[in-house]
Amino acid sequence: MSKKNRIRLFSYEILYENVSYVPSDAQIHYLKNVMRLTSGDEVFLFDGQNGEFRSVVADISKKSLTLQVQKKVYDFEKSPDIWLVFAPLKKENTDIVLQKAVELGVSKIMPVQTEYATKIQVKRERAELQITEAAEQSRRQDVPELLKTVSFDEMIKQWPENRKLIYLNETGKGMVFSAVASELKEPVALLVGPEGGFSKKELEILEKLPYTLSVTLGKRILRAETAAIAALSCWQAFCGDWR
Amino acid sequence: MSKKNRIRLFSYEILYENVSYVPSDAQIHYLKNVMRLTSGDEVFLFDGQNGEFRSVVADISKKSLTLQVQKKVYDFEKSPDIWLVFAPLKKENTDIVLQKAVELGVSKIMPVQTEYATKIQVKRERAELQITEAAEQSRRQDVPELLKTVSFDEMIKQWPENRKLIYLNETGKGMVFSAVASELKEPVALLVGPEGGFSKKELEILEKLPYTLSVTLGKRILRAETAAIAALSCWQAFCGDWR
Numbered sequence: 001m002s003k004k005n006r007i008r009l010f011s012y013e014i015l016y017e018n019v020s021y022v023p024s025d026a027q028i029h030y031l032k033n034v035m036r037l038t039s040g041d042e043v044f045l046f047d048g049q050n051g052e053f054r055s056v057v058a059d060i061s062k063k064s065l066t067l068q069v070q071k072k073v074y075d076f077e078k079s080p081d082i083w084l085v086f087a088p089l090k091k092e093n094t095d096i097v098l099q100k101a102v103e104l105g106v107s108k109i110m111p112v113q114t115e116y117a118t119k120i121q122v123k124r125e126r127a128e129l130q131i132t133e134a135a136e137q138s139r140r141q142d143v144p145e146l147l148k149t150v151s152f153d154e155m156i157k158q159w160p161e162n163r164k165l166i167y168l169n170e171t172g173k174g175m176v177f178s179a180v181a182s183e184l185k186e187p188v189a190l191l192v193g194p195e196g197g198f199s200k201k202e203l204e205i206l207e208k209l210p211y212t213l214s215v216t217l218g219k220r221i222l223r224a225e226t227a228a229i230a231a232l233s234c235w236q237a238f239c240g241d242w243r
Numbered sequence: 244m245s246k247k248n249r250i251r252l253f254s255y256e257i258l259y260e261n262v263s264y265v266p267s268d269a270q271i272h273y274l275k276n277v278m279r280l281t282s283g284d285e286v287f288l289f290d291g292q293n294g295e296f297r298s299v300v301a302d303i304s305k306k307s308l309t310l311q312v313q314k315k316v317y318d319f320e321k322s323p324d325i326w327l328v329f330a331p332l333k334k335e336n337t338d339i340v341l342q343k344a345v346e347l348g349v350s351k352i353m354p355v356q357t358e359y360a361t362k363i364q365v366k367r368e369r370a371e372l373q374i375t376e377a378a379e380q381s382r383r384q385d386v387p388e389l390l391k392t393v394s395f396d397e398m399i400k401q402w403p404e405n406r407k408l409i410y411l412n413e414t415g416k417g418m419v420f421s422a423v424a425s426e427l428k429e430p431v432a433l434l435v436g437p438e439g440g441f442s443k444k445e446l447e448i449l450e451k452l453p454y455t456l457s458v459t460l461g462k463r464i465l466r467a468e469t470a471a472i473a474a475l476s477c478w479q480a481f482c483g484d485w486r
Contacts, residue, residue, distance in 0.1 A: 096339070099466075100466075100469050100472075103463055103464070103465050103466060103469050104463075104465075104469070104473065105461065105463055137464065137466075138463040138464050138465070139462075139463060139464045140463050176480070176485055176486055177480045177485065178480060178481065178485075178486050216485075217476075217479075217480075217485055218348065218479060218483075218484055218485040219382075219484070220346055220347075220348055220381040220382060220383050221346070221380065221381050221382045222346050222347075222381070223342075223343075223346060223380075226343050226346050226347070226472065229343075229469065229472050229473065229476070230347065230472065230473075230476035230479075231476075233460075233472070233473035233474075233476040233477055234476055234477065234480045234485075236460075236461060236473075237419070237420045237421060237460075237477045237480065237481070238421065238480070240461075241461055241462070242419055242420065242421075242459070242460055242461040242477075243419055243421055
């Protein structure tokens, strides 16, 4: 690797210059036992509100470790207001979706149990750790929120109507991204169905709602996790912060 | 799953209506022992040249199986002329890149050994099977070619100069896709570096070549496999067959 890998952690407390931060137990384990840091070693901390700070290991004993926060190195920057709504997949594919969505700058992630989705639950604690880790590694300044898993009907019932819901339509009926980019401005959510697609009933409901838009990603069949990554990438390039 | 999963296989022989096809040993194993097909069951075959044909299991015995090709169901359609050049990654991430690149309609895949790439070799036979399988499942009509792994210097030395080489630049200097889409017309190759990025020397070489173009996918750090998927998706949406 060319670049020295900076150690970068999310801070569960709001940070300021010249405070100290006591990492979580898992973070202390990581810094002490995995990275084997010693007194004076550098750790970058971001708090999702005030920005990113350089800190150093100040106090280290058998069980504890404190970080002394020094200078702010980056101002806080909010990621675009784009949600990903996806049907839970087999475990490793859900892992891929969560990790990549964070890298691609999603702001909220909502699992939705559609008719043909696997019945596998998204394990909340594990998923939140993965999301936080992906945020740390992608150097974004905020950690996306994992919303609670809802059924398709609940999702529709509670949908905030000022947010456009863009669903990926595998039936070939959807519009291409380039043709509708001007309608995809924030706030937006991208909805990706499961491997089996949406049911006929779900498609009928989606078609009729006033805040939905149907898009297509070409004629080839994409796996659900590929479709989620591809859709987020296209949105970033046409409407988000890759412009 | 809503849709009956069609069994779809690549044919290693060129197909016509009313011929018979003897599948490879691996395909016979799959049809007989995994899918447990019996006489008269339907299999779709595509040959990468004449299109896709419906066939049925005609002859089945303990060790052999023959498919009787019937009607053509889809004409052959070539995928866009877009190559992916990528630095080999850890095994599971190379798997992800190969599978997703095929789904996203790549035409050739070239592994390139850059300075900071892992030294892990792409295992040719295994990779070709993965590529074929992904083509079968994505319902594309052709199977992308896996070119042999080359060093960075060899890649440059043998580069076909009529093909634009778009490299993903992590230094923040690249152009955004939307700004250069008109220059990204076929034939094009997307070059994605390893986790550690390109070396300074490699970047200097890339910058000076007349057929290269440097693009960026935003400020967040993307893993190499995410960058490959994102870049192919953007290319398809701006320049390829997702328009």
